[in-house]
Amino acid sequence: MPRLVDRAPTITGAEIAAELVPPRQFETATFESYRPDDDFSSQAVALERLRAFAGGWGPTKSRGLFSRAKKAPAGKPGVYLDGGFGVGKTHLLAALWSVAPGRKYFGTFIEYTALVGALGYREAVHLLKGASFVAIDEFELDDPGDTMMMTRLLSELVSHGSRVAATSNTPPNALGEGRFAAEDFLREIQAMADNFETLRIDGLDYRRREIEGHAVALPDDRLVAAVEQAAAAGRRVTRDSFADLVAHLGSVHPSKYIKMIDGVDVIALRDVRQLSSQTDALRFVAFVDRVYDAQIPVLASGQPLDAVFAADMLAGGYRKKYLRAISRLVALTSAASA
Numbered sequence: 424m425p426r427l428v429d430r431a432p433t434i435t436g437a438e439i440a441a442e443l444v445p446p447r448q449f450e451t452a453t454f455e456s457y458r459p460d461d462d463f464s465s466q467a468v469a470l471e472r473l474r475a476f477a478g479g480w481g482p483t484k485s486r487g488l489f490s491r492a493k494k495a496p497a498g499k500p501g502v503y504l505d506g507g508f509g510v511g512k513t514h515l516l517a518a519l520w521s522v523a524p525g526r527k528y529f530g531t532f533i534e535y536t537a538l539v540g541a542l543g544y545r546e547a548v549h550l551l552k553g554a555s556f557v558a559i560d561e562f563e564l565d566d567p568g569d570t571m572m573m574t575r576l577l578s579e580l581v582s583h584g585s586r587v588a589a590t591s592n593t594p595p596n597a598l599g600e601g602r603f604a605a606e607d608f609l610r611e612i613q614a615m616a617d618n619f620e621t622l623r624i625d626g627l628d629y630r631r632r633e634i635e636g637h638a639v640a641l642p643d644d645r646l647v648a649a650v651e652q653a654a655a656a657g658r659r660v661t662r663d664s665f666a667d668l669v670a671h672l673g674s675v676h677p678s679k680y681i682k683m684i685d686g687v688d689v690i691a692l693r694d695v696r697q698l699s700s701q702t703d704a705l706r707f708v709a710f711v712d713r714v715y716d717a718q719i720p721v722l723a724s725g726q727p728l729d730a731v732f733a734a735d736m737l738a739g740g741y742r743k744k745y746l747r748a749i750s751r752l753v754a755l756t757s758a759a760s761a
């Protein structure tokens with residue numbers, strides 16, 4: 424049975440660039456398929472503002488030969504979607520991407536930092552420059568190096584005419600807070616924030632509208648049976664111990680996790696336990712993000728996967744990241760046992 428710990432892929436700048444499109448589950452996301460929740464008016468407001476932003480690219484539907492596109496209001500070159508988990512931020516970002524004309528990119532923050540890491544800053548700018556639209560999902564300023572690089576990259580792209588959009592669980596002016604000495608970078612963060620119109624999206628976790636509150640943990644014998652059943656059905660299942668996987672994640676750069684799970688249909692993890700190190704926890708979050716993007720169901724035994732983050736972690740600066748991972752783990756484990 425294949426194991427994830429045996430996979431230590433390499434990834435090139437060209438490969439990262441080729442992946443700069445929305446994840447499969449968002450390929451069909453449109454403004455029309457986004458259903459604003461009547462209980463949270465910010466959702467309808469965000470949808471309207473995003474349609475107006477897209478209006479800057481001209482009409483998305485033909486309005487007849489002689490009609491002219493309404494001129495877009497001279498707004499900011501960027502929009503920033505800030506909100507809780509599962510409220511449809513990525514859905515809206517992908518919808519915006521889908522109506523952008525010409526050359527355009529869609530990636531997570533981590534993919535853009537990996538691109539710069541693999542190609543070098545100049546080459547990465549050269550690749551992205553001149554695009555009509557650059558979408559950055561899961562914008563996070565976790566460290567000073569990324570902050571300098573990303574604020575510089577964004578201002579360079581914007582000054583060459585690209586429009587940008589970002590999603591985050593943190594409003595732009597609070598980026599970095601509780602994580603590093605953000606006050607040393609206030610000028611950069613503020614300059615970047617000035618390029619964005621911030622849209623706050625409130626709401627309930629859409630993934631949890633239908634799902635019970637906990638990640639599913641199976642008894643060991645049921646895990647074995649479920650793995651065998653999936654394999655017998657021709658699905659590619661990997662089987663790892665949770666502790667081994669977490670150790671392995673420390674030896675692979677997070678930008679490569681996407682390739683580590685390439686071609687996998689089901690992930691089985693046995694002996695899930697609470698994590699004691701924040702570094703391990705953050706790597707595991709990055710891994711969960713990629714598994715979620717790829718929509719790979721997860722079978723697990725031991726502690727429920729939503730209990731792996733210790734209380735002190737949940738109370739710290741990365742709280743929202745952990746909560747997002749929990750929301751995703753609940754969805755992934757219930758998909759596996761459905």
Ligand SMILES: Nc1ncnc2c1ncn2[C@@H]1O[C@H](COP(=O)(O)OP(=O)(O)OP(=O)(O)O)[C@@H](O)[C@H]1O
Pocket residue numbers: 448452456457458459460507508509510511512513514515590592629630747750
């Ligand atoms: N209002 C909505 N109408 C239709 N589908 C929605 C809506 N909100 C969310 N969804 C769907 O729910 C799922 C979760 O939404 P999405 O991933 O866009 O949320 P998110 O805000 O990006 O969450 P996260 O903070 O985890 O990144 C997606 O499949 C998305 O298409």
Ligand SMILES: [Mg+2]
Pocket residue numbers: 512513514560561590
């Ligand atoms: Mg998202």
